[in-house]
Amino acid sequence: MEVGKIIKKYRLQKNLTQKELAQKSGVAEITIRKMETEDSNPKLETLEKIAISLDIPITFFFPDDWKDIIDSNISKDNKIDCFVEYLASLNIYLFESNETNFSYLEYQNKEIRLNKEKRESLKKETDDFLRFKVEQLFRDAESNKK
Structure with a gap:
């Protein structure tokens, strides 16, 4: 429609x-x-x-399939780029090494090396936390309607 x-x-x-x-x-x-x-x-x-x-x-x-349209237009690389940009907005910098399977995470002038599993874990846990907070906002909004 x-x-x-x-x-x-x-x-x-x-x-x-x-x-x-x-x-x-x-x-x-x-x-x-x-x-x-x-x-x-x-x-x-x-x-x-x-x-x-x-x-x-x-x-x-929006059309019924608007979420599918958005998801199909966001590649895995773009999702990672968005994650890196989000971290940078918090003054946390994630650098990918083209020569190794490691990433480097810099925060408050300190740097650590992350393997692929730790980097993916950081992203997943960040995603999970954001979903939790959004769900909490929706629950709070629902309870305020009552």
């Missing part, structure tokens, strides 16, 4: 006019009209405002 049809469907379910949705979301009425007629490709921030106003998840605007 196209974005415009989804917006219109949920807007009508909430018994809102385009003008009322515009006022509630802070998005111009003409923009909502153009989105509903598929004359406009909305920005993500616009979709977010509309999703909040309609009390629906923003993912309702």
Whole structure:
């Protein structure tokens, strides 16, 4: 289903006019009209405002297979690059050696050598921790709704 049809469907379910949705979301009425007629490709921030106003998840605007599309476009190398960039944002630097099977991890002017298994373990444990924290945020959000 196209974005415009989804917006219109949920807007009508909430018994809102385009003008009322515009006022509630802070998005111009003409923009909502153009989105509903598929004359406009909305920005993500616009979709977010509309999703909040309609009390629906923003993912309702994406195709059912959006996760598969994203996953298929992210290669294993890109995932590793993202991990390296994430570590760098924390002032932790991971360097790959092209000549050996080792990586070097630098933090606070100290360096250690990691074999492939330790590097993969660091990535997996980081992924697991982030998933845990995200799940915790969702649990907290659910308990706050009650």
